[in-house]
Amino acid sequence: MDFELDDGWQVLPIKGDTGTAYMGIKQDQRIFLKRNPSPFLAALSIEGITPRLIWTRRTTSGDTLIAQKWLNGRCLTKEEMKTSRVRRLLYRVHHSDILRSMLRQVGGQVLTPSSFLRKVLAELTVDLQEHPLIQQTVTLLQTEIPRTVKQNYRVCHTDLNHRNLLLSEVGQLYLVDWDHAIIADPAIDLGMLLADYVSLGQWDDWLTGYYGHFPNRVCRQAVFWYATGALVQRIATTHHAGRYHEMNQALLLLKRVAPLLAEQGSGYHTPGIS
Numbered sequence: 001m002d003f004e005l006d007d008g009w010q011v012l013p014i015k016g017d018t019g020t021a022y023m024g025i026k027q028d029q030r031i032f033l034k035r036n037p038s039p040f041l042a043a044l045s046i047e048g049i050t051p052r053l054i055w056t057r058r059t060t061s062g063d064t065l066i067a068q069k070w071l072n073g074r075c076l077t078k079e080e081m082k083t084s085r086v087r088r089l090l091y092r093v094h095h096s097d098i099l100r101s102m103l104r105q106v107g108g109q110v111l112t113p114s115s116f117l118r119k120v121l122a123e124l125t126v127d128l129q130e131h132p133l134i135q136q137t138v139t140l141l142q143t144e145i146p147r148t149v150k151q152n153y154r155v156c157h158t159d160l161n162h163r164n165l166l167l168s169e170v171g172q173l174y175l176v177d178w179d180h181a182i183i184a185d186p187a188i189d190l191g192m193l194l195a196d197y198v199s200l201g202q203w204d205d206w207l208t209g210y211y212g213h214f215p216n217r218v219c220r221q222a223v224f225w226y227a228t229g230a231l232v233q234r235i236a237t238t239h240h241a242g243r244y245h246e247m248n249q250a251l252l253l254l255k256r257v258a259p260l261l262a263e264q265g266s267g268y269h270t271p272g273i274s
Contacts, residue, residue, distance in 0.1 A: 005024065007179070008026045008027070008118060009024050009025070009026045010024070010026070011023070011024050011025075011027065011033065011164055017177040020034060020035045020036060020037075021033070021034050021035075022034075023036075023070070024067065029068050030068065030070035031067045031068065031069070032051065032068040032069070033036070033065060033066070033067055033068075033072075033110075034065070034066050035063055035064070035065055036063055036144050036209070037064065037066050037178075037179075038106070038178050038179055038181065039106045040099075040103050040106050040108065040178060040181055041053060041066060042056070043098065043099055043103070044103075044172045044177065044178060045068070047096060047098060047099060048093075049089070049092070049093060049099075049174065049175055050068070050174055050175065050257060051068045051069045051070075051071050051130070051166075051174055051176075052068060052069040052180070053066060053067075053068055054066075054067040054068060054069060055067050058181075059104045059196055062095070069102035071128070071166060071169075071174070072168065072169045073166055073167050073168040073169050073187075074166070074167055075162060075163045075164075075165065075167075076162045076165040076166075076167060077162060077250075078162050078197055080162070080165075080167075081160075081162050081165070081174065081193065081197035081198075082155065082197055082198045082202065082206060084171050084209055085086070086165065086193075087174070087188060087206070087209050087210045088202040089165075089173055089175055090157075090160075090186075090190070090210065091173075091210060093155055093156075093157065093175065094154045094155065094156070094186040095154065096154075096155065099155040100153075100154055100183065101182055102154050103109075103155050103181060104183065108155075108181060108182060108183050109182045109183065110150070110182065110183045110184065111156075111158075111182045111183070112148070112150075112184070113145050113146050113148060113185070113225070114145065116184075116188065116229060117141055117142070117145060117229065118143070118234075120229045120232050120233055120236075121138065123233060123236040123237070123240075124138075124230075124232070124236050125240070127236065127241065128236060128239060130154075132137050133251060133254060133255060133258075134199070134232065134235070137228060137254060137258050138232070138263060140228070140258055140262055141225065141228060141229055141232075143179070144225055144261060144262070144264070145219065145225070146185065146187070146218075146221065146222040146225050148185045148187075148222065152185070153183045153184050154183065154185075154186050155181060155182075155183060156181065156182050156183070156184045156185075156186060156188050156189045157175060157178065157180070157181060157183075157189055158180045158181065158182055158188060158189065158190060158192065159179075159180045159239060160175075160192055160193045161177075161214070162179045162197070164176050179254040185222060185226075186204060187219070187222035187223045188226045189225050190210065190226070190227075191221045191222075191223045191224065191225070191226030191227035191228075191229070191230055192226065192227070192230040194206060194207075194223065194227050195227040195230040195231050195232060195234070195253070195257070196230070196234075200253065200257065200260075203227075203254060204220075205217075207220065207223060217264060220264055221261070221264035221269075222256065224260055224264055225261055225264075227257060227261075227266060228254065228257055228258055228261050231250050231253060231257060232254070234246075234250045235247050235250045235251060235254065238250065
């Protein structure tokens with residue numbers, strides 16, 4: 001790709017990305033380059049959720065290229081994903097009216113619980129569909145589907161991998177890689193993060209820290225429902241990749257989480273309200 005930068009710039013691909021992210025280097029200057037990013041990125045930069053946007057350009061090939069401030073820092077560790085600073089950042093994202101308005105303006109996808117469940121089921125191979133625990137869990141997910149209020153849907157990241165949270169050398173935390181951002185019940189982010197990074201015995205404490213109070217039954221039920229669905233997705237993904245140890249770990253956790261979802265019962269869920 002011709003980046004059409006000024007003379008003297010060297011562009012290097014960033015290892016591990018999907019082939020759209022690069023580092024631009026010129027003498028002692030560094031910038032982060034992204035090809036064809038989400039137009040939502042500008043709003044995230046203004047809100048301080050991602051590193052500062054420097055410029056946006058349209059190349060002669062028709063691609064959109066953005067440059068962001070290069071940050072010296074590191075990704076969070078898995079253990080750090082359960083900390084209060086992550087909760088605070090997620091709360092800011094989920095409760096920003098500006099972000100929700102901007103994502104709607106650029107055509108952000110709205111994901112309902114029914115749509116999420118269809119995606120989960122589509123990832124299951126025939127042999128997983130015949131697994132007794134998966135069969136029981138699918139029935140539970142279909143029975144306990146949250147009846148959420150669309151007016152309360154918010155911006156959700158949906159890819160809360162610890163490598164997508166960057167801590168700068170001055171202690172500023174950023175959430176990056178917004179290619180999968182949607183408008184949905186924030187419980188989808190909370191459930192996915194809990195399933196991936198927080199031990200089951202700490203879920204209620206983590207949610208209490210997020211909401212500022214112990215979550216009511218319907219809030220808790222929605223989070224547990226999405227966490228259960230996320231575990232089924234993880235089982236499908238690791239099975240497909242042949243990572244059977246990880247798959248078995250997810251099955252063991254699912255065996256513990258599914259009964260807790262069944263205890264919650266169905267109900268209407270209004271995010272952040274008790």
